[in-house]
Amino acid sequence: MTSKRRNKIGFFYKHLIAVVAINILPLFIMSGLLYSNFIDDYKANLLEAMDSEIALLGATSRSALLFNDKQSATALLSSLEEFTSTRYAQIYDADMELFAEYKRPGQLVDMPAEQLNSGLMIKGQTIYLSKAVTLGEESLGLIVISANTKSLNIQKQRYLLIIGVALLASLILAYLLNWTLQKRLTSPISELISLVGYVAKNERYHKRLNNERDDEIGDLILGVNTMLDTIETHEMQLYNRAHYDELTQLPNRHLLMERLSHSIKVADRNKSEIALLFLDLDRFKIINDSLGHRIGDELLLEVAGKLVKVLRTSDSVSRWGGDEFVMLLEDIKSTEDIDIIVEKIITELAKPTIVSGHRLHVSTSVGIARFPQNGKDCQSLLKHADISMYHAKEQGVGKY
Known part of the structure; x- marks a missing residue:
């Protein structure tokens, strides 16, 4: 019993998945690693830049704190405007009082200096870096710089876009390559x-x-x-x-029945006639018993050849068995048509036949059945033709 066929993925799509996996997955992994390294490097560069700026401010703001020069301190902080990631910068004096301040427009101070120790703090997407200003061992104040990672986010988006375009291009290329392979494979x-x-x-x-x-x-x-x-x-x-008969290669009774059944249907539809001739060789048993089966078989082959010779294009002959043959005549117009063919058969078979040096004489008795007069199905026609053949034998050899 055949099991119900399940839905399945075709070979082409399996191959496409394999190609995409082989080509895209390593690229995706590599892109992920590069992306991670890029983020880490960008953060490190950002922190390094902030550290350099705060170190420079720490060195240059000592004199401003020593001489209480707030204007100079504010000017120093304003130089951070070129550092686009800076949100704000502050200088506190030794008493942690605000000494100078720079704020980028729209930015608010969101981390009190009291919460900042000298060092680094990262909160969400904001970086806070503070550094003490000293002179020797004396603390002069504290510098605070706050920067956002907006530029980092922009770079992330650009990098992701590049990765997406590269992956899409790889996917399209993989599909095209796979399509080409499909044509070939x-x-x-x-x-x-x-x-x-x-x-x-x-x-x-x-x-x-x-x-x-x-x-x-x-x-x-x-x-x-x-x-x-x-x-x-x-x-x-x-x-x-x-x-087909193994000896004569004529159609056997099985094929005859198929052809007869078909001919009956055609004749019935066209309102035409067909005839069935049942042939039985006279004196064949005597020849077969006296000269042997090999000679008998050769004689049957010669008889089959003679029967084929007298056939019309529309007729067919088959071996029914033993020394019996059946001929199917189609598109019969009259009794005379049948008589002409039967006379040809009897005349042809009456001629001497040379078999392995033996001059043999055989004849045939012929029984005739007509459709639709003598039957309207295969069995009826065969039975009538067989009975007619025995009546012919009773009249002597070579009769019909």
Whole structure:
């Protein structure tokens, strides 16, 4: 029992997934590592720049604190305007009183100096860096710089955009490469699947695949074509054994019944007539018993050839069994048509036949059945023709 076919991913899409995984995944991992390194480097550079600025301010703000020169201190802090990440900067005196301040427009001081020790603090996307201003061992004050990571976020977005474009381009390239590979690889496989499906569904083996490849796929196609050749030959042999007489190669009774059934349907539809001739060789048993079966078989072959010789194009002859033959005559117009053919048969078979140096004389008795007068189905016509043949034998040899 065939199980219900499940939905499944086709080979092309599996191959696409594999190609994407092989090409995109390493790129994605590498991009992630580069992105992480970029963020770390950018933060380190930002902190290094802030540390340099605060160190420079610490060195230059000593004199302003010593001489209480707030104007100079404010001017020093204003130089941080060029440092675009700076939110604000403050200088406190030794008593932690605000001495000088710079704020970028729209920015607020959100971290009291009391909460800052000399060092680094990161809160969310804001960096706070403070440094004590000293003279020898004496503390003169404290410098505080607050910077945001807005520029870092912008760089993140740019970097992510670059990564996204690169990944998308890689995906498109992988798809195009896979499509090209499919034309070369999966297309013949799809044709093979289609061919196998056709053979399984229709049980016909005449189709073949064109094979111009010299790789493993070509070997597979060649193997399938060779297999179909073998199956077709075997099927033909089985068909011939089932439908043709092994000795004379004439249609056997099975094929005769198929043809007779078809002819009856056609004749009934066209309101035409057909005739069935049942032939039984006279004196064949005597020849077969006296000269042997080999001579008898050769004689049957000669008789079959003579019967085929007198056939019309539309007629057919078959071996019913032993020394009996049946002829199917189609499109009969009158009794005279049948008489002409029967006379030809009797005349031809009455001629001497030379078999292995023996001059043999045989004749035939012929029984005739007509459709629709003597029957409207195969069995009725065969029965009537058989009975007619025995009536002919009662009259003597070579009668009908």
